[in-house]
Amino acid sequence: MKYGVADTTFSRVDMGAIAIKVIKSEDPDAEIIRYTVPGIKDLPVAARRLIDSGCDGVITLGWVGKTMLDKYSYLAASIGLIMVQVLTSKHVIDVTVHEDEADNEEKLKEIAIDRASKHARNLVLLVKEGKNALTPYAGKGLRQGYKDAGSID
Numbered sequence: 001m002k003y004g005v006a007d008t009t010f011s012r013v014d015m016g017a018i019a020i021k022v023i024k025s026e027d028p029d030a031e032i033i034r035y036t037v038p039g040i041k042d043l044p045v046a047a048r049r050l051i052d053s054g055c056d057g058v059i060t061l062g063w064v065g066k067t068m069l070d071k072y073s074y075l076a077a078s079i080g081l082i083m084v085q086v087l088t089s090k091h092v093i094d095v096t097v098h099e100d101e102a103d104n105e106e107k108l109k110e111i112a113i114d115r116a117s118k119h120a121r122n123l124v125l126l127v128k129e130g131k132n133a134l135t136p137y138a139g140k141g142l143r144q145g146y147k148d149a150g151s152i153d
């Protein structure tokens, strides 16, 4: 399978490299194309171009600053990424770390690594096995970036 990895220079953690490592370990035959852009608002076109060049699915790795302008930029980027999914009928897994999720750099890095790794695994499952690949985990309260919340019995 062919996977696209789109990341940004704005990000403070190299989540693209983390995603690539996980994709390779989950799917040793994977072909991976990386596309690095300046910021999150540039991710939708990168994702679209990766799909147009034959990728079966894409993971995007973005970082959102603390200001309202950053948050509005994420909203715009997120809508763009959803549009790419709907228009191409391919998964674009939107991995985003928000700078105000933690008040120290160590914790932010931990969140970024965990989120990028877990979603890279999700992408491989969806791309390789399709719509029921994640069904065994449905309702389990899985979280990316944090400990799982768990299901409510």
Ligand SMILES: Cc1nc2c(=O)[nH]c(=O)nc-2n(C[C@H](O)[C@H](O)[C@H](O)CO)c1C
Binding pocket: 008, 010, 011, 038, 039, 040, 041, 042, 062, 063, 064, 065, 066, 069, 070, 071, 073
């Ligand atoms: C305000 C702003 N905030 C962010 C951000 O939080 N994260 C990010 O990755 N990029 C940001 N950018 C840059 C835009 O996404 C984009 O790279 C530029 O507008 C150039 O197209 C902008 C302009």
